[in-house]
Amino acid sequence: MSWGRHIAPGQDNRKLPEVQVVISPLHPTRNSPCLAVLQALEDGLKRADADPSVKAVTICGENGKFSAGADIRGFSSPNKQGLGLGPIVSLIERSEKPVVAAIEGIALGGGLEVTLGCHYRIAHVQARMGLPEVTIGLLPGAEGTQRLPRLIGVPAALDIITTGRHISASEALKLGLVDEVVEENTVEAAIRLANRLIGQPLGHRRLSLKPVPKLPNMEAFLTEALVKVKKRAQGCLAPELCFQAIKAATEQPFADGVRKERELFNILLTSGQAKALQYAFFAERAVEKWTTPSGASWKTASPQPIRKAAVIGLGTMGRGIVTSLVKAKIPVVALEQDLEYLNTGRKAVMLLLEREAMKMEQGGQTLDFNNPARLQFAVDFDVLRDVDLVIEAVFENMALKKEIFNKLSRICKPEAFLCTNTSALNIDEIASVTSRPQQVIGTHFFSPAHVMRLLEIIYGRHTSPTTIATAMQLAKVMKKVGVVVGNCFGFVGNRMMFPYVQQAVFLLEEGSRPEDVDQVLEDFGFKIGPFRMSDLAGLDVGWRSRKDQGLTGPTLAPGTSARQRHGYRYSPLPDLLCEKGRFGQKTGKGWYQYEKAGGRTAKPDPWIHSFLSEYRDTHQIKTRFIDQEEILERCLFTLINEGFDILAEGIASGPEHLDVVYINGYGWPKHRGGPMFYASTVGLPNILAKLQKYSEIHPDVPQLRPSAFLKKLVAMGNPPLNDWMSYLHRQSNKL
Numbered sequence: 001m002s003w004g005r006h007i008a009p010g011q012d013n014r015k016l017p018e019v020q021v022v023i024s025p026l027h028p029t030r031n032s033p034c035l036a037v038l039q040a041l042e043d044g045l046k047r048a049d050a051d052p053s054v055k056a057v058t059i060c061g062e063n064g065k066f067s068a069g070a071d072i073r074g075f076s077s078p079n080k081q082g083l084g085l086g087p088i089v090s091l092i093e094r095s096e097k098p099v100v101a102a103i104e105g106i107a108l109g110g111g112l113e114v115t116l117g118c119h120y121r122i123a124h125v126q127a128r129m130g131l132p133e134v135t136i137g138l139l140p141g142a143e144g145t146q147r148l149p150r151l152i153g154v155p156a157a158l159d160i161i162t163t164g165r166h167i168s169a170s171e172a173l174k175l176g177l178v179d180e181v182v183e184e185n186t187v188e189a190a191i192r193l194a195n196r197l198i199g200q201p202l203g204h205r206r207l208s209l210k211p212v213p214k215l216p217n218m219e220a221f222l223t224e225a226l227v228k229v230k231k232r233a234q235g236c237l238a239p240e241l242c243f244q245a246i247k248a249a250t251e252q253p254f255a256d257g258v259r260k261e262r263e264l265f266n267i268l269l270t271s272g273q274a275k276a277l278q279y280a281f282f283a284e285r286a287v288e289k290w291t292t293p294s295g296a297s298w299k300t301a302s303p304q305p306i307r308k309a310a311v312i313g314l315g316t317m318g319r320g321i322v323t324s325l326v327k328a329k330i331p332v333v334a335l336e337q338d339l340e341y342l343n344t345g346r347k348a349v350m351l352l353l354e355r356e357a358m359k360m361e362q363g364g365q366t367l368d369f370n371n372p373a374r375l376q377f378a379v380d381f382d383v384l385r386d387v388d389l390v391i392e393a394v395f396e397n398m399a400l401k402k403e404i405f406n407k408l409s410r411i412c413k414p415e416a417f418l419c420t421n422t423s424a425l426n427i428d429e430i431a432s433v434t435s436r437p438q439q440v441i442g443t444h445f446f447s448p449a450h451v452m453r454l455l456e457i458i459y460g461r462h463t464s465p466t467t468i469a470t471a472m473q474l475a476k477v478m479k480k481v482g483v484v485v486g487n488c489f490g491f492v493g494n495r496m497m498f499p500y501v502q503q504a505v506f507l508l509e510e511g512s513r514p515e516d517v518d519q520v521l522e523d524f525g526f527k528i529g530p531f532r533m534s535d536l537a538g539l540d541v542g543w544r545s546r547k548d549q550g551l552t553g554p555t556l557a558p559g560t561s562a563r564q565r566h567g568y569r570y571s572p573l574p575d576l577l578c579e580k581g582r583f584g585q586k587t588g589k590g591w592y593q594y595e596k597a598g599g600r601t602a603k604p605d606p607w608i609h610s611f612l613s614e615y616r617d618t619h620q621i622k623t624r625f626i627d628q629e630e631i632l633e634r635c636l637f638t639l640i641n642e643g644f645d646i647l648a649e650g651i652a653s654g655p656e657h658l659d660v661v662y663i664n665g666y667g668w669p670k671h672r673g674g675p676m677f678y679a680s681t682v683g684l685p686n687i688l689a690k691l692q693k694y695s696e697i698h699p700d701v702p703q704l705r706p707s708a709f710l711k712k713l714v715a716m717g718n719p720p721l722n723d724w725m726s727y728l729h730r731q732s733n734k735l
């Protein structure tokens with residue numbers, strides 16, 4: 001931080017003296033001396049106040065960035081930061097000399113709270129503002145929950161604080177969060193304004209002295225708002241506590257509201273949820289720095305530019321992928337096998353794009369998709385000659401994919417990248433039919449592809465670092481989180497999902513009902529339990545895959561035991577449902593019943609209950625009561641156990657990768673940090689002990705047998721998650 005006299009350029013000859021206070025940089029370094037920044041700000045203000053030659057103050061950031069707020073790592077250090085900013089904001093507000101904030105770049109969190117203490121705020125047209133504390137499990141604890149509603153009213157403050165969303169300068173101006181938006185030099189504009197304000201009364205600009213603007217029916221508004229906040233939060237504490245703090249602003253004087261804010265902030269700060277959310281923040285950034293076991297890395301690989309892309313197949317996935325590419329402003333050719341499929345696909349894509357355009361318009365943005373240079377539909381592979389990258393998104397069938405890749409290899413220009421959207425198939429086998437396996441890569445999108453943030457990026461044996469870097473860059477441009485993983489059946493996400501779903505089905509065999517299992521996992525925080533998920537995705541998808549694997553259907557060897565495959569436990573329950581045409585929502589019946597085919601409201605189905613009971617009788621399974629703890633442990637611990645195997649095999653380069661996959665692709669509750677982070681909070685010895693217990697009871701379920709890597713970590717003394725990977729190749733004499 002620096003401070004000094006500042007004479008605004010282009011001023012009149014009176015040359016009014018003032019102070020420019022420069023505050024914290026955009027990216028606080030790891031151990032950013034935040035307290036030092038605060039101290040310097042306080043000292044600067046006090047000196048400005050004491051110096052009679054100083055008539056006004058402007059506060060701005062360094063290098064064209066106002067502030068990204070506190071260094072998030074500081075919240076988990078013993079000397080927790082953030083608590084000291086409130087009094088400084090008050091100090092700014094109390095200043096008898098006008099204080100103007102010059103907001104450039106970003107003003108987030110504590111940074112924005114500083115501006116709320118200022119008497120005026122000027123923002124650059126490209127600046128973004130927000131109070132994202134809720135996203136890291138906190139609330140704006142420097143009196144922000146008390147000042148913002150006084151400035152812009154309760155509904156807008158509630159929206160900004162409970163969602164943590166960033167807003168543009170133009171929206172900030174509309175809301176009254178800033179007084180002026182400028183296109184030129186913001187600091188100079190702020191200095192000019194500060195000079196004009198010298199000697200003018202400031203009382204009405206001190207937000208702590210203002211009442212919260214009234215609403216015709218504040219109580220009813222708040223009641224309704226709380227329901228919405230809780231629904232969105234799905235077990236996450238921070239949004240509700242943000243709400244409570246804002247409610248306090250509507251009911252209590254400023255000082256009491258600040259006390260309440262502090263009390264709520266401390267609850268959040270010491271909650272495990274804040275720690276988990278802050279871990280998730282850094283995990284998402286850590287996975288950008290990908291590496292592979294062969295030594296390829298983000299540091300040395302450079303992405304190639306993608307000027308034009310193609311998508312093959314306009315089914316559900318292809319439509320979403322095309323929409324994402326158009327939104328990312330990448331010209332795209334959408335290809336289908338014949339005109340009939342093309343027309344159906346085109347209509348669906350246009351509908352998606354129209355909806356997206358409408359959403360974007362609300363945020364003041366436009367989406368240009370009616371331009372053939374941006375989006376072209378075709379049935380002829382010849383149009384793919386000049387594209388830089390193709391994403392194949394056809395049916396999950398190896399023979400079909402190989403046929404397409406062979407064709408692509410012959411038609412596309414030699415430097416084009418060939419991506420396959422698959423959720424499980426072998427990338428090497430697909431690449432083997434091309435003459436450029438180094439440019440073949442898996443890009444596993446999640447449905448709906450234009451909404452879901454995860455992109456699993458799967459490298460094969462021959463995939464080049466440039467290809468990985470290009471796919472990662474594509475993910476970034478599409479505003480997705482790319483996670484680089486190795487090639488194995490189901491990759492990371494589905495491979496971990498398999499034992500989870502398998503346990504859920506075994507629990508039904510033993511005595512649970514679908515709604516019991518779903519409830520436990522939804523109470524844990526999953527957006528949707530495994531059976532509701534299966535009904536949504538369609539039971540026929542897994543059925544087809546099991547038929548392909550010879551686990552069921554006509555290729556199954558005669559005399560195979562109904563509940564065993566290859567000597568291990570198998571449940572035919574999902575197959576039996578499919579044989580009865582119960583594919584889930586699409587047929588109106590699955591694990592639940594629906595109001596009609598395509599219906600969305602799942603209702604427990606008495607038919608399923610009696611079907612399960614008959615099934616247990618047939619197979620002489622004694623129905624038993626299964627408690628919530630067992631449901632949770634068997635489903636989650638087998639998923640986590642698979643995660644340890646994945647790490648040990650080098651399929652993912654760290655636990656953060658698995659966590660980012662699960663948070664962004666599988667509805668894992670972010671406030672629990674992802675499955676591997678959750679495992680670290682439960683304690684690896686506890687997980688191991690439970691797996692051992694369940695494995696003894698169910699010796700024919702290999703997924704319950706503790707992973708060797710998990711055992712090793714326990715033997716090594718349950719090290720912190722950050723250190724796990726360093727134990728992978730260390731010898732343990734305790735094993």
Ligand SMILES: CCCCCCCC/C=C\C=C\CC(=O)SCCNC(=O)CCNC(=O)[C@H](O)C(C)(C)COP(=O)(O)OP(=O)(O)OC[C@H]1O[C@@H](n2cnc3c(N)ncnc32)[C@H](O)[C@@H]1OP(=O)(O)O
Pocket residue numbers: 023024026027028034037038041067068069070071072073081082083084085106108109110111114132133136140141142282285286
């Ligand atoms: C004097 C007044 C100023 C205020 C000083 C602070 C005083 C503290 C007192 C009060 C506390 C108040 C509460 C808070 O402020 S909580 C923090 C609120 N802020 C945030 O949540 C912002 C989080 N950051 C982001 O949203 C983005 O990083 C963004 C700033 C928008 C930049 O995005 P982008 O350009 O895409 O860059 P990256 O996200 O990849 O980030 C680059 C690297 O910077 C690291 N980073 C970013 N923000 C923080 C942060 N707040 N704390 C610690 N580290 C941060 C990020 O991890 C990347 O690191 P690396 O390169 O190692 O991966």
